Amino acid sequence: MLLARRGIYSLLLLLQVAFCAVQFQSPDDLQGVEYDFIVVGGGLAGGVVATRLGENQGFKVLVIEAGPSNDDIFASQVPGLEPNVTMTGTRVDWNYTTTPQIHVNGRVDPYTRALMLGGCSSHNGMVYTRGSRDDYDRWASVTGDDNLSWDKNVPIVLQGQPLPNPNATGHYDPSLHGTHGNVNVSAPYHVHPPNDLMVEAIKELSQSSDEFPALLDMNGGRPIGMGWDQDTVGGGLRSSSATAYLAHTGDNVHILLNTRVMRIMPPTDDHTSNEHPDGTDIRSIEFATSPTGGKELIISGGVINTPQILLNSGIGPKGELEALGIKSLIDNPSVGKNFSDQPTLFIGLSTNLPVDGFNMTAALAEWLGSHTGRLADPLHMASLGWVRFPTTANPFKDGSPDPAAGPNSPHIELYFKNVTLIPGQETEMGDATLLMNIVNLHPVSRGSITLTTSSPFDAPAIDTNALAVPVDTAIILEGIRSVQRLFSAQTFSSSVFGLVAPKADVNGTLSDEAVIDYITHNVMPDLHGVATCSMAHHGADWGVVNPEFKVRGTTGLRIVDASVLPFIPSGHTQAPVYAIAERASEVIKLSWK
Ligand SMILES: Cc1cc2nc3c(=O)[nH]c(=O)nc-3n(C[C@H](O)[C@H](O)[C@H](O)COP(=O)(O)OP(=O)(O)OC[C@H]3O[C@@H](n4cnc5c(N)ncnc54)[C@H](O)[C@@H]3O)c2cc1C
Ligand SMILES: *[C@@H]1O[C@H](CO)[C@@H](O)[C@H](O)[C@H]1NC(C)=O
Ligand SMILES: *[C@@H]1O[C@H](CO)[C@@H](O)[C@H](O)[C@H]1NC(C)=O
Ligand SMILES: *[C@@H]1O[C@H](CO)[C@@H](O)[C@H](O)[C@H]1NC(C)=O
Ligand SMILES: *[C@@H]1O[C@H](CO)[C@@H](O)[C@H](O)[C@H]1NC(C)=O
Ligand SMILES: *[C@@H]1O[C@H](CO)[C@@H](O)[C@H](O)[C@H]1NC(C)=O
Ligand SMILES: *[C@@H]1O[C@H](CO)[C@@H](O)[C@H](O)[C@H]1NC(C)=O
Ligand SMILES: *[C@@H]1O[C@H](CO)[C@@H](O)[C@H](O)[C@H]1NC(C)=O
Ligand SMILES: *[C@@H]1O[C@H](CO)[C@@H](O)[C@H](O)[C@H]1NC(C)=O
Ligand SMILES: *[C@@H]1O[C@H](CO)[C@@H](O)[C@H](O)[C@H]1NC(C)=O
Numbered sequence: 001m002l003l004a005r006r007g008i009y010s011l012l013l014l015l016q017v018a019f020c021a022v023q024f025q026s027p028d029d030l031q032g033v034e035y036d037f038i039v040v041g042g043g044l045a046g047g048v049v050a051t052r053l054g055e056n057q058g059f060k061v062l063v064i065e066a067g068p069s070n071d072d073i074f075a076s077q078v079p080g081l082e083p084n085v086t087m088t089g090t091r092v093d094w095n096y097t098t099t100p101q102i103h104v105n106g107r108v109d110p111y112t113r114a115l116m117l118g119g120c121s122s123h124n125g126m127v128y129t130r131g132s133r134d135d136y137d138r139w140a141s142v143t144g145d146d147n148l149s150w151d152k153n154v155p156i157v158l159q160g161q162p163l164p165n166p167n168a169t170g171h172y173d174p175s176l177h178g179t180h181g182n183v184n185v186s187a188p189y190h191v192h193p194p195n196d197l198m199v200e201a202i203k204e205l206s207q208s209s210d211e212f213p214a215l216l217d218m219n220g221g222r223p224i225g226m227g228w229d230q231d232t233v234g235g236g237l238r239s240s241s242a243t244a245y246l247a248h249t250g251d252n253v254h255i256l257l258n259t260r261v262m263r264i265m266p267p268t269d270d271h272t273s274n275e276h277p278d279g280t281d282i283r284s285i286e287f288a289t290s291p292t293g294g295k296e297l298i299i300s301g302g303v304i305n306t307p308q309i310l311l312n313s314g315i316g317p318k319g320e321l322e323a324l325g326i327k328s329l330i331d332n333p334s335v336g337k338n339f340s341d342q343p344t345l346f347i348g349l350s351t352n353l354p355v356d357g358f359n360m361t362a363a364l365a366e367w368l369g370s371h372t373g374r375l376a377d378p379l380h381m382a383s384l385g386w387v388r389f390p391t392t393a394n395p396f397k398d399g400s401p402d403p404a405a406g407p408n409s410p411h412i413e414l415y416f417k418n419v420t421l422i423p424g425q426e427t428e429m430g431d432a433t434l435l436m437n438i439v440n441l442h443p444v445s446r447g448s449i450t451l452t453t454s455s456p457f458d459a460p461a462i463d464t465n466a467l468a469v470p471v472d473t474a475i476i477l478e479g480i481r482s483v484q485r486l487f488s489a490q491t492f493s494s495s496v497f498g499l500v501a502p503k504a505d506v507n508g509t510l511s512d513e514a515v516i517d518y519i520t521h522n523v524m525p526d527l528h529g530v531a532t533c534s535m536a537h538h539g540a541d542w543g544v545v546n547p548e549f550k551v552r553g554t555t556g557l558r559i560v561d562a563s564v565l566p567f568i569p570s571g572h573t574q575a576p577v578y579a580i581a582e583r584a585s586e587v588i589k590l591s592w593k
Contacts (some may be wrong), residue, residue, distance in 0.1 A: 013511055020087060022136035034253070035062040036295045037588075040309065043119020044574060045561040046300030049240030052585030054253035059295075061158060061253045063246070067092055067115035068261040070122040070242040078264055079233045080375030084323055085114075085123040092116040092123065093246040094468075096304060096462055097527060100563045103445075103467035109524045111462050113304055117257065120302070120527075121574060126231040126238060126378045127415075128185050130157055131569030133221035134406030142566045144537030145547035147583065150221055156582045157219075157575065164526075171228040171382075173217035176488070183578065188382045191352050192414065192432065196382045201260060201489035201520050202226050204572075210385060212486060218384060222408040226385045232574065236371030241578075262456040263313040263392065265298060267518030295592060300553075300581075303529040304462060305565060307336035307449045310533065310544075314454040315551070322523045327566035332555045334542050336460075338534055339447040340568045342526040343440040344415075344467045345519060347480060348422065348501040349525045352430040352494075355367040356381075356418040385414030386570070387482050392491020394481075395474035402475040403442040407569040412479035414486070425500050435498060438479040439526055443572045464525045476519050484510075533563040548591070549584045560584040 022282055039050045043067030050063045075081035088110035089095055096111040123143035146152060153376040158178035166185035176186065202214045202225075215225030223468065232239045246255065292407040293450050299306050310316055314329030316336060347365055360376045366373035388410045395411075396402060402409055415437040422433045449464035452458055467473050480502070487496045502518035533551075536543025543566075549558040563579050570575045 006519075014052050019250045023504065033060065033062075033161070034294070035134045036061045036253075036592075037061045037298060038296075039063045039298045039300055040258075040264075041065065041300040041305065042242070042246065042255060043114070043300055043302055043561065044121040044241045045119075045378055045584075047118060047121070047246045047299070048578060048581035049298055049300060049560050049585050049588070050253055051241075051245035052582070053588060054249045056121065056589065057250060057252055058090065059252060063250075063253065063255045064259050065255060065257050066132045068115065068257055069255075070124050070240065072118055072119045073122070076116065076118070076240070077238055078375050079126060079231070079236070079378050080363065080367070082123065082125060082378055086112055086125075088112050092309050094304070095457075096459055099436045099463045101464065101466050101523075103465075103520065104523045107521070111304070111464075111529075112527055113302060116424050116500060117238035117246065118253065121221045121232070121240035122238070123495060124527075124574060125380065126383070127380075127572045128219070128230040128232050128575050129223065129384075129404070129428065129569075129571030130221070130304050130579070131224055131571045132405060132409040132460070134404070134409045134575070135567065135569040138405040138564065138567055139535070140334070141250075142537070143535045145535075147547070148580075153579050153583070156579050170216075173220065176220050177249045178215050182248075183232055183241075184237075184239035184244065185230050186233050187228055187230050188377050188584040190284070190382060192356070194419065195382045197491055197495065201486065201491040204348075204491050205486070205487050209485070211482065212385065213591065215386070218386065218571075219575075223259050223386045224410050225448050225500075226279075226383060226414075226443055229384045231376060236302060236367065236376035241581075259360075259546055261301075261309060261322060265301070265313060286443060294556070296556050296558060298588070298590065299557070299559045301533050302561050302564045303339070304449055304460065304559055306559055307532040307544075308451070308456075308460045310335050310551075311449075311451050311460070320450065323392045324451055326451070330551075332544060332552060334534060334536075334544050336449040336532050338442060338566075339449055339462075339464065339529060340531045341447070341464050341466075341529040342436050342439050342441055342568060343443055343445075343464075343472060343476065343504070344524045344526040345476065345522040345524060346417075347483065347499060348425065348433040348435050349483075350425075350430045350497040350500045351419060351432050351434045353432060355421055355432050381416040383416050383419060385416075385486070386410035387412045387414065389482075390479055393478055395471055395478050398470075398474075400474070402444060403444050404570065405442070405567065409442070411441060411475050411480060413437075413441055413571065414479075414483060415439060418592055420534070430497055431493075434496060436483070437526075438476055438527050440472055440475045440479065442568065444470050444474050446531070464529075466523050466525065467520065473516060473519055476523070478517075521560050528568060530562045530565040530573065531566050533559050534566045535564045536566070548587050558584070558588065589593070592593060 036059045039046045042063040064105035090489045094113040100106040113122045133150040140149040171187035213225035215227035318328040318331035363374045385456040417435040428573045438549035445465045445468035447463040551557045
């Protein structure tokens with residue numbers, strides 16, 4: 001049963017004294033200040049919501065972020081230094097790993113999540129893809145809210161602002177982009193041999209097949225074909241929710257850094273009952289909003305931490321929580337369930353194309369001088385490919401339903417990384433490897449985020465449940481076949497010489513069994529997780545939030561982040577999360593007009 005709770009939620013905070021840096025502000029400093037809105041998590045979505053609410057000068061908004069300011073993290077500013085901030089185990093990472101994946105040979109991977117202002121928009125790969133029209137229309141139909149449909153979202157999506165870089169002409173369609181949005185979006189213009197060869201190969205292949213159409217702009221709602229990547233970069237700088245939103249707020253928006261919210265509770269709750277391990281560097285305090293000043297609490301901790309905070313607070317599957325000794329506040333079996341992330345894996349092709357190396361010292365000096373050069377763009381290649389399989393394709397021959405959201409949606413992304421030297425993989429034909437990722441965009445398998453103990457200090461179990469459903473593997477297998485068809489173009493005959501990972505046998509053949517073996521050892525999460533606090537329609541018997549982003553069975557509590565998206569989009573997630581956060585901001589503002 002869902003217990004209706006009225007009134008203002010209060011917060012229990014953990015101060016991590018280890019983070020005590022110049023920006024550290026004690027919550028004590030906030031005593032006496034009455035906030036209208038408290039946003040937990042200054043990440044991608046939290047940064048948008050706090051900024052939009054703060055546009056009303058009458059509102060006082062507090063953002064509580066567990067990590068430091070992005071300003072302190074130099075590599076977060078420089079697009080080409082992305083690998084330096086996304087590697088696991090840095091001081092701006094939550095250091096999560098997945099549970100052993102039983103369908104991927106027990107594989108365990110890092111599940112990187114940024115721990116700094118801007119969240120993952122301060123460290124991600126910067127690829128800007130909106131997904132397909134069908135993705136948004138499916139969210140609208142699952143939630144019963146037509147406001148989530150593609151047509152209703154386009155005006156919001158146009159917040160993205162591609163810079164009119166003269167070198168990018170022909171790399172995107174200006175009519176699909178805004179001119180005054182917050183986030184800088186640019187089309188890369190680096191000249192690199194594989195990019196030019198790809199254009200030639202597409203022309204050649206389109207004579208005989210419709211598998212790889214040329215695509216001028218992949219952000220028009222039908223991302224099927226081969227085209228140019230767009231990135232959240234402007235003027236050689238990463239553009240994030242911290243730089244594009246939070247940096248431009250008035251002084252009615254306060255940001256409390258290095259402060260982690262452990263759980264939320266009604267003010268009357270007896271919060272001394274939950275035990276915390278002792279630790280000299282750690283102390284817990286209660287931080288309560290004024291009963292008369294507070295309007296709402298908004299949780300934006302992201303796809304892992306938002307369900308974790310709810311579960312810690314007793315909002316979740318009653319039986320599971322009570323088994324851990326956590327008092328149930330609101331019984332909701334959907335919290336943390338339905339976790340969806342795209343399975344991806346690296347493949348490599350033998351090539352004699354020049355290695356994509358550069359002199360880091362010189363490149364850094366150039367960037368510091370003028371924000372130009374190799375580090376002014378992300379390091380991945382400028383080509384991106386999206387393949388939609390016909391309904392008669394191999395993955396669907398056993399009757400498996402098409403998992404994509406509709407006919408405008410691709411099944412596979414081809415994400416070209418770089419040409420690099422991999423020791424031990426030199427071949428007679430070429431000594432370098434063209435590295436790429438194959439991404440299954442619409443996994444059917446669903447995983448979960450669950451608590452392992454009653455301590456809010458412990459990381460939750462992150463189970464992507466990758467490849468649990470056979471069609472997920474079959475789609476990746478067909479994706480690798482698709483790559484073989486792409487690189488069989490005559491255009492590549494003197495430069496790209498076939499797969500080295502997975503590797504063909506001595507006869508040059510690569511059996512389905514060998515490819516499946518490669519897949520079931522190498523699949524990793526693409527770090528695009530959604531759906532752990534899914535939105536469902538009003539009155540649904542599942543889901544965590546309603547179409548107003550309100551947590552079922554509560555008042556005064558909403559969730560705004562990637563966790564509310566019920567299905568993963570046909571692409572990378574940041575553009576849809578920007579869109580949903582803008583949508584939520586409008587909904588919240590309207591309700592307090
Ligand atoms: C390595 C990597 C590469 C990626 N590359 C791309 C890409 O190229 N293109 C793309 O479109 N998408 C990419 N993504 C995905 C995209 O960045 C995310 O989908 C998006 O940032 C999700 O936004 P969010 O607001 O839900 O969560 P986040 O951006 O993760 O923000 C959550 C914030 O909440 C804070 N927080 C969490 N718990 C607490 C707590 N208890 N108390 C206080 N604060 C808390 C966190 O520190 C964080 O700042 C990538 C993701 C990763 C990890
Ligand atoms: C980025 O990482 C590379 C490789 O580890 C290292 O050589 C370089 O010094 C780092 N740069 C910065 C600015 O941290
Ligand atoms: C992740 O590991 C790094 C390096 O040990 C550390 O600085 C950081 O605090 C860790 N993150 C968390 C959330 O514990
Ligand atoms: C959709 O948005 C409009 C305008 O913002 C609003 O009037 C309407 O109530 C919304 N519909 C739903 C189902 O939320
Ligand atoms: C355009 O490309 C040329 C040649 O690669 C380069 O020198 C120039 O800096 C680029 N212009 C911009 C605005 O990036
Ligand atoms: C966007 O790019 C312009 C110049 O190209 C730059 O001045 C501005 O700071 C950038 N904005 C963000 C949010 O990165
Ligand atoms: C998972 O999502 C589906 C809809 O996609 C829903 O029917 C089901 O009830 C959800 N499961 C849980 C545990 O919320
Ligand atoms: C190329 O990609 C690989 C794998 O991601 C990485 O290890 C390597 O550093 C990259 N090289 C360059 C020059 O970007
Ligand atoms: C890299 O660039 C620096 C600075 O320009 C230079 O001193 C160094 O010799 C270069 N290294 C190589 C290997 O070319
Ligand atoms: C591969 O070639 C070898 C040697 O010619 C032959 O013995 C073997 O049967 C071939 N394997 C396949 C699968 O064709």
